Every structure is written in C-alpha cells, then in structure tokens.
Amino acid sequence: MSKFVEVAKIEELKSGTMKKVFAEGHEILLARVGDKYYATDNQCPHMKGDLSQGKLEGTIVTCPVHGSQFYVSDGQVVRWLKGGLMSKLGSALKMSRPLRAYNVKVEGGKVLVEF
Ligand code: FES
Known part of the structure; x- marks a missing residue:
C-alpha cells in the first residue's frame, strides 16, 4: 500500500530550483516550477549522474x-x-530510459511524495 511521506517544507525551494532529498530509501530529485512540485529519481538512468547538480529549465x-x-x-x-552520434545510436538501440516519477502533493506547508 502506498503512502505519502514529507520530503521538504514548501519554503525550502524557490520556483525554478531543485534539490536532492532522501526518503524511504530513495534518492529523489525534488523540483519546483511555479507553484508546482515534481519528484523523480535523482540518479540519471544513463550512468547515475546526480541530476540535482544539473540545470532546470522550465520542467x-x-x-x-x-x-x-x-x-x-x-x-x-x-x-x-x-546529441550527435552517441545520441542517435542510443535512440536506434532503444537505450534511452525514463526517470521514475512520483506523485507529489502539498499539505499544510509540507511537500509530500507518494511511495
Ligand atoms: S550520466 Fe546522465 S547523461 Fe550520462
């Protein structure tokens, strides 16, 4: 059975920013765009790059x-x-893999992620 777990307070993130949080044994990328919060796995599915150290543009x-x-x-x-050859090769071989995305809700000033 799934449950929502607090991962941050809403004031911890400004719009257009993101941070790495840990919850329920997962390393989560928490991002805020406007008043919406999003949560995905933080490790890049390619070679485990730390996405929280990357760049957020829109969503x-x-x-x-x-x-x-x-x-x-x-x-x-x-x-x-x-892009370039490696990117085309990756697409041709269907190597690309999405991030796992989590449901997020805001309640009482807290950001909650569903596990
Ligand atoms: S580790 Fe992210 S693109 Fe390679």
Whole structure:
C-alpha cells in the first residue's frame, strides 16, 4: 500500500530550483516550477549522474554528466545524451530510459511524495 511521506517544507525551494532529498530509501530529485512540485529519481538512468547538480529549465532537467534531458513532470526522456552520434545510436538501440516519477502533493506547508 502506498503512502505519502514529507520530503521538504514548501519554503525550502524557490520556483525554478531543485534539490536532492532522501526518503524511504530513495534518492529523489525534488523540483519546483511555479507553484508546482515534481519528484523523480535523482540518479540519471544513463550512468547515475546526480541530476540535482544539473540545470532546470522550465520542467526539463539536464544531466550534468553527458547532457541527457528529462521532464521532471513525468520522467520522460527529452533527449538522450548530448546529441550527435552517441545520441542517435542510443535512440536506434532503444537505450534511452525514463526517470521514475512520483506523485507529489502539498499539505499544510509540507511537500509530500507518494511511495
Ligand atoms: S550520466 Fe546522465 S547523461 Fe550520462
């Protein structure tokens, strides 16, 4: 049975920022865009890059290691690697993998993630 677990207070994140949090044995990327909060796995599915050290533009996070991009809203891949030959090869071989995305809700000034 799933449950919602507090991972942060709403004032810990400004719009357009993200941070790494730990909860229920998971390393989570928590991002805020406007008044919406999103949670995905923090480790890049390519080679475990720390996405919290990457760049957040709108709802797209870019991995700091090789430049893969994902939607923080649903974890889907925007771009696998930085482009070029490796990216095309990755797409052709269906190597790209999405991030796991979690349900998030805000209650009483707290950000809660569903596990
Ligand atoms: S580790 Fe993220 S793109 Fe390689």
